[in-house]
Amino acid sequence: MTVPYIPSHADFVVEFKPGDFASFLRAGRHFGQGDTLAVLNKATRSDKAYSTVQCGKESKDNIELNSDLVYVNHSCEPNVVFDLSSADRANWHVRALKDIDAGSPLTFFYPSTEWEMEQPFECQCGTKSCLGRIQGAKFLTRDEVVERGWVSPWIEELISEREEESACT
Numbered sequence: 001m002t003v004p005y006i007p008s009h010a011d012f013v014v015e016f017k018p019g020d021f022a023s024f025l026r027a028g029r030h031f032g033q034g035d036t037l038a039v040l041n042k043a044t045r046s047d048k049a050y051s052t053v054q055c056g057k058e059s060k061d062n063i064e065l066n067s068d069l070v071y072v073n074h075s076c077e078p079n080v081v082f083d084l085s086s087a088d089r090a091n092w093h094v095r096a097l098k099d100i101d102a103g104s105p106l107t108f109f110y111p112s113t114e115w116e117m118e119q120p121f122e123c124q125c126g127t128k129s130c131l132g133r134i135q136g137a138k139f140l141t142r143d144e145v146v147e148r149g150w151v152s153p154w155i156e157e158l159i160s161e162r163e164e165e166s167a168c169t
């Protein structure tokens with residue numbers, strides 16, 4: 001028996017598309033810059049996968065979103081951030097980086113949370129600043145990561161450690 005699809009959030013619309021990983025999430029209404037779009041109250045700890053979001057410095061620190069938010073695609077010019085920086089998980093949320101019109105695809109910059117991704121891909125965001133292959137922040141320069149507007153504290157820390165290591169060699 002097929003389980004019927006039930007939207008997880010009233011303010012989002014999943015565009016289901018045929019083909020592997022071709023679906024994506026749209027805003028169902030306008031959001032202003034800085035607005036919280038959703039709190040991540042359905043998240044559970046998980047092994048790293050294409051669908052997980054990194055929530056700490058170690059490669060074992062990942063969550064499954066368990067909601068339609070899994071359909072937020074990557075963009076090199078994103079309009080939301082996944083902010084899992086609080087020590088209190090109740091504060092983990094998705095926030096608008098800029099004003100978002102109803103109907104716009106919701107996108108975040110995957111390397112803002114991911115150091116080394118489970119499933120790298122050739123980016124099709126089509127933006128002027130597209131970086132091409134997306135594998136995680138480990139494979140990008142500091143500037144390429146931070147100039148997208150927001151970065152998780154563990155990514156900042158891992159980039160700093162890499163810089164310290166290369167200064168010593």
Ligand SMILES: C[S@@+](CC[C@H](N)C(=O)[O-])C[C@H]1O[C@@H](n2cnc3c(N)ncnc32)[C@H](O)[C@@H]1O
Pocket residue numbers: 020021022023024050051052070071072073074075119120121122123124125
């Ligand atoms: C968490 S899923 C996002 C939803 C996905 N589009 C789907 O249909 O299930 C992450 C995967 O979506 C695809 N993806 C996300 N953003 C992309 C982009 N900008 N260009 C190409 N593929 C992308 C990649 O295959 C990636 O591993």
